[in-house]
Each structure stands twice: as C-alpha cells, then as structure tokens.
Amino acid sequence: MNNYKTTVGIEVHAELKTKTKMFSNSANHYGKMANTCTNVIDLGYPGTLPTVNEEAIHLGLRAALVLNCKINKHMHFDRKNYFYPDNPKNYQITQNRTPIGVDGYVLIDTENGKKKIRIHDIHIEEDTCKSIHSDKSSLLDFNRAGVPLVEIVTEADMNSAEEAVKYLEKLRELLLYADVSDCKIEEGSMRCDCNVSVSKTDKLNTKVEVKNIGSISNVGVAIKYEEERQIALYEKNETFKEQTRRFDDKTMSTILMRVKETGNDYRYFPEPDIPFIDLTDEYIEETRKNLPMSAEERRNIYLDAGISKVNVEKIIQNRTVSDYLNKFIGKINLVIASNLLLGDVAAYLNKYEMKLEDTKLTDEKFETVVKYLDSGKINSKIFKDIIEDIMENEESIDEILENHNIKEMGEDELIEIINNVLENNTKSVEDYKNGNERAIKFLMGQIMKETKGNANPVLVTTKLEEMLNK
Amino acid sequence: MSKYLDKSIEELHKLLKSKKIKPIDLVEEAFDRIEKNKDLNCFITLNKEEALKKAKELENLEVDNLFFGIPIAIKDNICTEGLRTTCASKILENFVPIYNATVIDKINEKHMIIVGKTNMDEFAMGSCSKTSYFKAPHNPWNFDKITGGSSGGSAACVSGRLVPLALGSDTGGSIRQPSSHCGIVGMKPTYGRVSRYGLVAFASSMDQIGPMTRNVLENAELLNILCGKDPKDLTSTDKKEEDFTRFIGENIKGMKIAVPNYFVSDIVSSEVRDKFNEIVKLLKDKGCSVDYIDIDYIENAVTLYQILAMGEASGNLARFDGVKYGYSYENPKDLEELYTKTRQIGFGDEVKRRIMVGSYILSGENANVYYDKAMGVRDDIKKSFEKAFKKYDFIIGPTTTTEAYDINEEFNDPSKSFLDDILVIPVNMAGLPGLSLPMGFTNNHLPVGLHIIGNFFEEAKMYKLASFIEKELKLNLDPRGGKDE
Structure with a gap:
C-alpha cells in the first residue's frame, strides 16, 4: 500500500475584506438578514452594468504580491457562462485570460526542509448567491452575490495530507497578515477545494475533486480518506471516472456529487462591459511597499526580542495581539509585554468576553505597567491585584497604585x-x-x-x- | 384639434415659455394622434395616465429648457421605472423595472414627457421589427411596408408625426436603417458617447442609444442632453461638454469626403444608387471633394457581427431564466425544465436562433476559431477606418441597399435579414458615429437615407454636413402629404 504516491492540488476561494461588492456599491457584510445587502446589479436585472471596486483590485494585488506572483499589468475580466440559480446573470465575471497574478509560490516547512508550492494563478471574481435548500424548495440569499473573491490555484505540488494542511495554514496566514481576507472558513470567507489522485508511477492517475470542506484540519482528513479510498479501488483493479465529491463532516468521509462527463465548457469571452485595467509599475511598487508586516517578519522580531518560540506562535495565531504588541517595539520589554498579553490580559478578556479595544487599557498605561514590571517597581502579583482597575478605570497606573496603597518602600x-x-x-x-x-x-x-x-x-x-x- | 406637434421644438418652446400653450396640450394631441394611428402599431405600452399627470404637474414649474414639456417616445428596451419594459418579448411581457436607465433620468431632469414605449424587434434582434412578440409596426409612408428595425416603432412614430422625438438603440444599424425606411433623421453616436446603463443589452460592445427626430437640428439638440460620462457605465467616455448644434449653418466648402467603393457596388439597388449619386453631385457642386476609396475588411463586417454580436448576446440573454423576473414556466418538474421551458416559450425564434449560434461560436475550440479571430479582424476594420479619417472628414454612402420591402414578404433565409444592415454594420464594428438622413424618394414614393459616417466623437461636424444637405434638398418628409390627418 505504501508504494502509492499522492498528488494534491488546491483551489482556494477567499473573500476580500472590502466595504462594497466587486461590481456594485451594495454593502459587503457577512451575517446580515438575507437579501438586505443587494441591489439590481447583484440581482442581474436587465440593463444593469458592472462597475469595478478599486479596493478589491488593490486587495487582489496585495494577495498576488504576497504569493510572489508575476503581475498582469494589462488585465481584463472575462465572462464564465453556466446556468445555475445561485449565478444571477448565469455568467460569472471572473478573470480567465489575464489573472491578476501568475507563476507565484508559497514556501512551507516540511521534515525535509522548505518546500515550494507553486501558485498557477490568482484571479479576481465575484461570489455567487448562497443557496439554502429545504425539502420542498430552495432559497437564495443575494447578500453573498457579487462579493469580491480571489481564487488561488496551486500546481499539483503537494504529496500528502500534511503538506496540504501546511500549505493552507501558510496561505491563510499570508492572506490574513496582508489584510486581504479574514479567512474565516466557518463563515465561508475561505473555501478550499482539493484535487486528489494516487498513483504508483510518475504518471498521474484520475483525479477526484473534493469540495465543501469546513476546516483546514478536515482537508487533511478528506485527503487521507481519499488516499485510502482510491488505493483500495486500484488494489481491487477498479478504475473510476473524474468526479466531484463533497466532504461530509458527520461521517468524516467523501460523498459522490457528480461524475465529470466531459471537460466543462464555460464559453469564456472577454467581458465587454468592463474596459481593460492597467496597473502601473508605480502603483504596484507603492502597494508592495505598503504591505502590512508579514507574519514571518513578526516572528523574527519577536524571537530576536527573546520571546519563546511557543509564545511567538501564540502571538502569530492572534493577529490582534500581534498588532498590539507591534506598537511597542523598541519601547518596552517585549517578553514582559507578550507574557501579559497572552497571560493575565488574555484571561481577563476571556472572562468578560471582551476585546482589547473595549477596555480602558490605553497604550500609555500598558507601556507604564510593563516598564514598572521590568524595573521591578511592581511585581506580577501586584499586577494581578490591579488588573481589573487597569482595564476598567480611566486612572493612570500611578493613581491606581496609590489607590491600592501600593507604594515603593523608602x-x-x-x-x-x-x-x-x-x-x-x-x-x-x-x-x-x-x-x-x-x-x-x-x-x-x-x-x-x-x-x-x-x-x-x-x-x-x-x-x-x-x-x-x- | 390643434396641430402644435407639426411645429418645431423651438417654436413649441416659445409657445410654452410665453404660456400660450401648456404641456398638457401637447400630450393630449400626441395621444390623440397615437389613437388615430393605432393601426401603425408603433407602441407596445402607452404611458397616458402618467404623462397627463406629469403634464399637469409641469404647469407649476418654470419652463427652464428647450425640452421642457415636450413629448418623447422611448424604445422598449430602455428601462423606465414603473413603466413596463418588454423588449418586445414574451419573456419580459410583464416586466416593470424598479430603476431608470441613465438616459431616462436625463430626460426626466429636462421635464420631458414620456408618452410610451415603442415597438421593436424582440431584444433588438432583427431589421424589420417583425420579430416583435407584439406584431410588427407599419411604415407611415405605406402601410404595407416594413418600418425597418430594430427601432421600427420609434422611427414610425416620429415619421408619422405622432411624437416629435424618440430614442432608439443601434447595435448593427437599428437606429439608422429604420430612420432611412421611414424618412427621419437617426444618429448612432460614437460608442461610449451615451450611457448604456438601463439599456437591455444585446451586444454590449456595440449597443448605443441615440436620438431619432424629424430633422437634423432637433437631433443635435436631443443628443446634447443624452450624452456624458456615467459612473454607472464604465464604457461611457469622459468628454468635454459640447453643443452639437454649434456648426449647423456653416459652409461645407472644401470638406473632404470619401465613398467606399463597396457602398456603391451592385449590392445596392440602382434606384438607391441613383439617389446617392445625386447627393455626390450636389456635394461636388458645393465645393467638397469626393473620392472613391477602398476600406479594408468592411465586406467582412456582417460576418464579424454575426460572430461577435451573437456571442455576446448568448451571454447577455442567459439571465432570462424564470428564476428572478419575467416569464417563468409554471410548475416545472425540476430546475432543468424551468430553464428549458421558460426559454423555449419565452423567447421567439430569431432570439433563440441567435442565442444558439452565439453559444456554438463560443463553445470549446470554436472560441479560438471564430471568436478570437473575429476580434482580431474587428481591430483591423477599426484601423482601416482610422486610416481613412486621417485623410477625409466624412465617409458617406446609402444607409440601405433598397427601399422598405413588403411587410408580408416571408423571409425564409434568416441570414438575409443581416444583409439589410450590410452598409451600417461596419460602423458598429469600429465604434464610430453614423447618421442617416433622408436623401430622397424611390419611384414608389418611399424614403431612402444617406449614411454619414464621422470620425470618433465628431458628431457636431456630421450635423453640419447633414444639415447643409437637408437644407439643399428641401424634401417634404411628412408622410401625410399635407393632407389633414
């Protein structure tokens, strides 16, 4: 059984964090009442025309840059034609011939060192409606129709479930830290489709597409399930046709959706309603220069500051903490600062289900308290005693210490x-x-x-x- | 009944301004004329109640512009909020838009009064208005003749003096060809001159809205208020505001005019050619130079049009599926049946034919064989025209190859209908402006049009030439022949 080699390619759809939709000015909001964030353009009404959301182009460019892609400076949109009720115009506006980015890569860590996962292309497109199926009928929520997406397509460069998971974690981190997408798989703002095949030789066998996987770890489960399922078939000398399956998280297995009879015929043609878009070198460089600090850069800074590896990863996992900490780089002891943020502060926030910005902890107070801890003016026990006051009162650290009758001994x-x-x-x-x-x-x-x-x-x-x- | 509607817009404006008449006088007269000529079948939907109400409301407002209170007819593929917009199709028979096309907003800003939505070929696909689900309109010059199309209803209602102004749309001659057959002035502006927002798309890269009027001056005046960059239409162009009437009345001496040999070849009937030759003689007499030239690839324009327009149309019309609006097949057994039955019953034959051709052309390998190649040749046509305009001010020819044919003539060969537009389609391929102006009558006393093609965004210059010829010819363009209604 072990002499089979697994090959995996992944397509990820990530929703862009824009204020409005890709081709209309209706709001891009998750979780609003169904069909309240939509207009005649999203609904595909006759005579309506698309306009281009510049913010989405900007975020798409950022994503292409962090994925090390070559940029198509003279790009356009295409129509992808297919009939489905969640596709209001029965064509989707996407990029087929001139995706914003091509030939990129993502580096992942494996047992044998770094591995390059090549990115075939990243293109910008509009999302479809959300379909809600019941026994008797199907309902459509147009709030999602027209939400800007990037689709990121890898080459078939991954050879195990672990590598696929690592790629997705890395990709998620890159997009999150570039402020491109919030990448919430549970809300559907990041969706992964995997193409899996197994073969004893270097020649690739029939591939199976697995859709509807609700978490990164389940991508691993799905790929492992497919490996076993496909190997078992080959071992029985059975063959199968190219097909699309969906992941079922109740049974942790994949279920056949449809067999692909022939190659899809999407009858692509250039979108005549949208003129070519030119990305100038200046614009691209400006965007590159202004990219938010990447997770990798942050890791290096934190490790250099002496924060433990475990804590560094904890910080990177929590973008808010990392951003907060970054405000104090070079000003205070980052080890103490990160210990507070991951320890007592996190515990406080958890206890009251609050966010940092909802508390009375100002940058000034945080800076002072870390300095006091650093110089030994107060110790961690005192900090525990006064944390509620720090978080809930407007008073300065000195005032709080005074109120608690804590003063440095003469x-x-x-x-x-x-x-x-x-x-x-x-x-x-x-x-x-x-x-x-x-x-x-x-x-x-x-x-x-x-x-x-x-x-x-x-x-x-x-x-x-x-x-x-x- | 008074005959205000025979007067020019400028005269009507003076009368309105001096309070000698009220908008309601014009609206009532228009509906009276429409009623008496309902056999012409110019309109699909009348807006009588709203129009009368609006006319009344306008009495309280100051007459602030030339078009204040003037009635206008709108082609039924231009969306009007609250007023049924059918595209002459069963599939939109009961479609009432909840938004206005940008041109409609502009018309409303000027306090014009929309009297109704005009008949046309279904989804503007055709050149005789006979593909209308609501039956064809008739030519005011001869009831048994076609109006041309697809803006046949708009052409006929202006020609028949039911309404002084109308809007049409032109994808492959749909303003100019019926204007020629009905003896009116029709302008297809440069692609991008007028916003397409709210125009139900046929072929997005060619569609353009334009004015259809009784004379050149009123055409230029109406274009003045229609054009402009629209943030809702990315293909609309940002151009400095200009007055399209500004050259009207100027001398045309010394202007350089080209006639493509193809436009006077034997594809054109001798009768039409004779009329055209009279115009050439007139222009030479008045000091213009006229050269006969070749424009590469224009003989391929119809073929390109069939590939590109059908391809785009197959995408544009995909949205009519019975799910969101319009006709929807009742109680389908599944989704597949909802789609197929809705479209099978909702669309007419010509529309279905074009969707199928377009889908075929874009399928698989065909996209490269046909579509990409056609896009390449389209660029070449554009370049050929650009080359000619380096040397010439205008390119002219007849608008149509023949006079309007019999309305009962069966056309068994669907490709023949495209040949009606053989002289006007090259303009849409290049995105240039084109205008049709009556140049005379055939022996059957049917009007035929002169086609003036200008360089990009040179509509004002075209109006100068058109207006000069109009003045020289002094044609009686009232099909009622001076008789009382």
Whole structure:
C-alpha cells in the first residue's frame, strides 16, 4: 500500500475584506438578514452594468504580491457562462485570460526542509448567491452575490495530507497578515477545494475533486480518506471516472456529487462591459511597499526580542495581539509585554468576553505597567491585584497604585526590615558567608514577605548583598 | 384639434415659455394622434395616465429648457421605472423595472414627457421589427411596408408625426436603417458617447442609444442632453461638454469626403444608387471633394457581427431564466425544465436562433476559431477606418441597399435579414458615429437615407454636413402629404 504516491492540488476561494461588492456599491457584510445587502446589479436585472471596486483590485494585488506572483499589468475580466440559480446573470465575471497574478509560490516547512508550492494563478471574481435548500424548495440569499473573491490555484505540488494542511495554514496566514481576507472558513470567507489522485508511477492517475470542506484540519482528513479510498479501488483493479465529491463532516468521509462527463465548457469571452485595467509599475511598487508586516517578519522580531518560540506562535495565531504588541517595539520589554498579553490580559478578556479595544487599557498605561514590571517597581502579583482597575478605570497606573496603597518602600524602611531579617536568621547569614548561594534566596523571600511585596526586588537584592558583604 | 406637434421644438418652446400653450396640450394631441394611428402599431405600452399627470404637474414649474414639456417616445428596451419594459418579448411581457436607465433620468431632469414605449424587434434582434412578440409596426409612408428595425416603432412614430422625438438603440444599424425606411433623421453616436446603463443589452460592445427626430437640428439638440460620462457605465467616455448644434449653418466648402467603393457596388439597388449619386453631385457642386476609396475588411463586417454580436448576446440573454423576473414556466418538474421551458416559450425564434449560434461560436475550440479571430479582424476594420479619417472628414454612402420591402414578404433565409444592415454594420464594428438622413424618394414614393459616417466623437461636424444637405434638398418628409390627418 505504501508504494502509492499522492498528488494534491488546491483551489482556494477567499473573500476580500472590502466595504462594497466587486461590481456594485451594495454593502459587503457577512451575517446580515438575507437579501438586505443587494441591489439590481447583484440581482442581474436587465440593463444593469458592472462597475469595478478599486479596493478589491488593490486587495487582489496585495494577495498576488504576497504569493510572489508575476503581475498582469494589462488585465481584463472575462465572462464564465453556466446556468445555475445561485449565478444571477448565469455568467460569472471572473478573470480567465489575464489573472491578476501568475507563476507565484508559497514556501512551507516540511521534515525535509522548505518546500515550494507553486501558485498557477490568482484571479479576481465575484461570489455567487448562497443557496439554502429545504425539502420542498430552495432559497437564495443575494447578500453573498457579487462579493469580491480571489481564487488561488496551486500546481499539483503537494504529496500528502500534511503538506496540504501546511500549505493552507501558510496561505491563510499570508492572506490574513496582508489584510486581504479574514479567512474565516466557518463563515465561508475561505473555501478550499482539493484535487486528489494516487498513483504508483510518475504518471498521474484520475483525479477526484473534493469540495465543501469546513476546516483546514478536515482537508487533511478528506485527503487521507481519499488516499485510502482510491488505493483500495486500484488494489481491487477498479478504475473510476473524474468526479466531484463533497466532504461530509458527520461521517468524516467523501460523498459522490457528480461524475465529470466531459471537460466543462464555460464559453469564456472577454467581458465587454468592463474596459481593460492597467496597473502601473508605480502603483504596484507603492502597494508592495505598503504591505502590512508579514507574519514571518513578526516572528523574527519577536524571537530576536527573546520571546519563546511557543509564545511567538501564540502571538502569530492572534493577529490582534500581534498588532498590539507591534506598537511597542523598541519601547518596552517585549517578553514582559507578550507574557501579559497572552497571560493575565488574555484571561481577563476571556472572562468578560471582551476585546482589547473595549477596555480602558490605553497604550500609555500598558507601556507604564510593563516598564514598572521590568524595573521591578511592581511585581506580577501586584499586577494581578490591579488588573481589573487597569482595564476598567480611566486612572493612570500611578493613581491606581496609590489607590491600592501600593507604594515603593523608602530605603530607610527597607534597610530596617533587612536588618531585622538578618538578625532573626543568623543561620542563613552564616550559610551564605560559608559559600551557600542558596541562602540568599531564602533571605530574599523573607524580606519580600515582610515588605508585603511593596519593595522593589532589584533594590532589595542590591541592598541585601551590600549588607551581607559588609 | 390643434396641430402644435407639426411645429418645431423651438417654436413649441416659445409657445410654452410665453404660456400660450401648456404641456398638457401637447400630450393630449400626441395621444390623440397615437389613437388615430393605432393601426401603425408603433407602441407596445402607452404611458397616458402618467404623462397627463406629469403634464399637469409641469404647469407649476418654470419652463427652464428647450425640452421642457415636450413629448418623447422611448424604445422598449430602455428601462423606465414603473413603466413596463418588454423588449418586445414574451419573456419580459410583464416586466416593470424598479430603476431608470441613465438616459431616462436625463430626460426626466429636462421635464420631458414620456408618452410610451415603442415597438421593436424582440431584444433588438432583427431589421424589420417583425420579430416583435407584439406584431410588427407599419411604415407611415405605406402601410404595407416594413418600418425597418430594430427601432421600427420609434422611427414610425416620429415619421408619422405622432411624437416629435424618440430614442432608439443601434447595435448593427437599428437606429439608422429604420430612420432611412421611414424618412427621419437617426444618429448612432460614437460608442461610449451615451450611457448604456438601463439599456437591455444585446451586444454590449456595440449597443448605443441615440436620438431619432424629424430633422437634423432637433437631433443635435436631443443628443446634447443624452450624452456624458456615467459612473454607472464604465464604457461611457469622459468628454468635454459640447453643443452639437454649434456648426449647423456653416459652409461645407472644401470638406473632404470619401465613398467606399463597396457602398456603391451592385449590392445596392440602382434606384438607391441613383439617389446617392445625386447627393455626390450636389456635394461636388458645393465645393467638397469626393473620392472613391477602398476600406479594408468592411465586406467582412456582417460576418464579424454575426460572430461577435451573437456571442455576446448568448451571454447577455442567459439571465432570462424564470428564476428572478419575467416569464417563468409554471410548475416545472425540476430546475432543468424551468430553464428549458421558460426559454423555449419565452423567447421567439430569431432570439433563440441567435442565442444558439452565439453559444456554438463560443463553445470549446470554436472560441479560438471564430471568436478570437473575429476580434482580431474587428481591430483591423477599426484601423482601416482610422486610416481613412486621417485623410477625409466624412465617409458617406446609402444607409440601405433598397427601399422598405413588403411587410408580408416571408423571409425564409434568416441570414438575409443581416444583409439589410450590410452598409451600417461596419460602423458598429469600429465604434464610430453614423447618421442617416433622408436623401430622397424611390419611384414608389418611399424614403431612402444617406449614411454619414464621422470620425470618433465628431458628431457636431456630421450635423453640419447633414444639415447643409437637408437644407439643399428641401424634401417634404411628412408622410401625410399635407393632407389633414
């Protein structure tokens, strides 16, 4: 069974995060009441004409750039003709001959190092309606009709479910961090269709297209299922026709939708209602220059700052955290800052189901509190005590500390406490002087206990060492 | 009944302005004339109630422009909010748009009064208006003759003096050819001059709306208010506002005119050729130079048109499927039957024929063999014209090869109908402006038109030549022959 080689190619549709639709000015909103974000253009009424959403072209260009594509500077749209109720004009406006980007690639990490997954092309097109089927009838929601999409088509470069999953995770990260799409598979703003075949030789066998896969991990499940299913057929000396199957997440299997009889005849022709679009070199360079910082760049900055690998990945997983953290690069200790954001701050937000921007945590307060933690002016225990105040009150960190009666202990008071501790722990002092380094830790703990955490630990250490060595 | 509607727009404007008449006088007279001539079958839908109401409302407003209160007829493939727009098809028999075409907004801004929607070939596919689901209109010059098409109803209602102005659309001669057969002035402006938003598409890269009028001046005046860049139509062009009447009355001496040999070859009847030759003589007499030239590929224009227009049409008409609007086959057993029966019953033969031809031409390998090649030759035609316009001010010829034929003549050969447009189609291939102007009458006393082709966006110059010839010819273009209605 192991001598079969799997080949996978993937088509991803990602909805662009635009304010309005691709070819009309109705709103591009997910989750609104059915058929409230639509107009006569989206409905394909006679006599209506498309206009081009420049924001969508811009986002499409960004996507093409982060996928390392060559850009078609002189591009147009084409009509793809097919009859289906979710396709209001019975043709879809897409790009067939001049996709915005061609010949790109995405690098993924594999056991054998980096692997290049080639991108055949990325093109801009309009989404269809959402069909809602019931027993007796089918309903159409035109809110989705005309939403701008990019379709990203790979070459058949992946050879396992794992590679496919890695590609999709990487692609999702690239699109998310380029602010192209929110890539929410569960809301349908990112959709994956996989073409899977298995073969004992280098010659590719019949491919099977799997649609309707609701998560990246299920893409892996679907591909594994197909590998096994197809190998089992070949082992029984059975052949099959090219076909489209859908993934069923209840049974975690693929189910036949239709067999492809002949190649699809979409009768493409250039869209006469939309003139050619010219992307100038200046515009392309400007767009490239203004791309938001990629996940890869962010990783490097965080690792250089000393954040642990685990935490770096946690930050990258959460774009909001990463963006927030980036505001403080070069200003504060990023390790402390990220620990707060992933730890106490995240816990607080989870507890109250809030977003960072809904709290009273200003950039200034965050900067101050991280600096205080860094210098030892406060410790993490104090931070835990005052976090609710920080998040809920307008007051500054200093005011909050004052309200809690937390003030840094004066030097005289500290020396008195240290003296007391040393006098009451002569055994440990002895141990220290005999070279037992651990004794100092014990003494530190005693002092901190006495100061109720109000002393600056850095100062305590200095003073303690000074007095022990006297 | 008064005969205000025989007066020029400028005279009517003066009367309205000085409050000697009211808009309602014109509207009532128009409906009176339409009623008396209903046999002509110019209209598919009348807008009587709304028109009278609007005329009344206008009494409270200041007469602020030339077209204030003037009645106009609209071809039934131009969307009018709240007023049925059928495209002369069963499939849109009950379609009432909820939006206006951009040209309709412009007409409403000028407080013109829409009297109704005119008859036409179904989806503008035809050249005699006989493919209309609502039966063909008749030629006011001779009831037994065709009006031409596809804007046959618009041509006939202006020719018959039922309404002074009408809008038509021209994809392959549909304004100019019926204008020639009905003895009126029809302009197909440069592609992009007038917004297509709200014009039900036939072949998007050729469709253009234009004015159809009794004379040249009124044609130029009406074009003044129709044109302009429209953000809703990306193919509309941004041009400086201009007055298309500004050269009217100027001398034409020294103008360089070209006649393509193809336009005076034996595809044109000798009677029409004779009329045309009289015009050539007139122009020479008045100091113009006239050269006979060859324009490469124009003899291929009809073939290209059949490929490109049918291809585009097959896509444009796909939306009529019974799902969203228009005729829908009742109780289909499945989706397939909804589609096939709706379209089988909803469309007429000519429309179905063109959709099938278009689909075939775009299928698989054919797209390369036919469609791509045709697009290439189309570019070449455009270049041939551009070359000619480097040397010449105008290219002229007859608009039609013959006079209007008998309305009962059966046409068994569907490709023959395209030959009616053999002289006008090259203009649509190139996107140039073309105008038809009455140049005389045949022995059967049927009007025939002179076709003036101008360079891109030179409509104003074309009106100058047209108006000069019009003045020289002094034709009596009222088919009622001076008789009382």
